Amino acid sequence: MTIMKQTLLTHYQETMDFVRGLEHIPEETWRTPYAEGKWTVAEIVGHLSPWDRFLVAERLPYVLANESFRVTPDSQAVNEEAAKMSREQQRILTIDEFLVSRDRLRVAVDLIPEERLTDTFTSKGKTISLLDFLGAMMQHDLHHKTQIEQVIAS
DSSP: OOOOHHHHHHHHHHHHHHHHHGGGSOHHHHTOBSSTTSOBHHHHHHHHHHHHHHIIIIIHHHHHTTOOOSOOOOHHHHHHHHHHHHHHSOHHHHHHHHHHHHHHHHHHHHHSOGGGGGOEEEETTEEEEHHHHHHHHHHHHHHHHHHHHHHHHO
């Protein structure tokens, strides 16, 4: 799938608008898992922020500088910590953290010259372009949006 920079920027704005709208769902819905034994809406939203911050601080600068990555996170640990935090904090904090981190990602991507989005990097033995990587992250968002919509619809 080939996407364009504007597609990413539009997606980031739409995702921010969608999450902002979650301020108005009932608290019970916010704390409802999308399936038995799965994450709640709060946990889904909460786990996105640390990854946005990670992309801005630890991936984009290194890809654009053609440097090796300094940090390889433990995905499960990051997700578990973010989910725990989201279970414990007020909804508005989880939503605000997401809005701030996603806006920073949106601005960072907007500042990348279009031709640099074809730059490639290797991670876990696989070479991928920055645009394809960001596109995969967009698909990840859309997957979680579908899960949240399932909860809201029920």
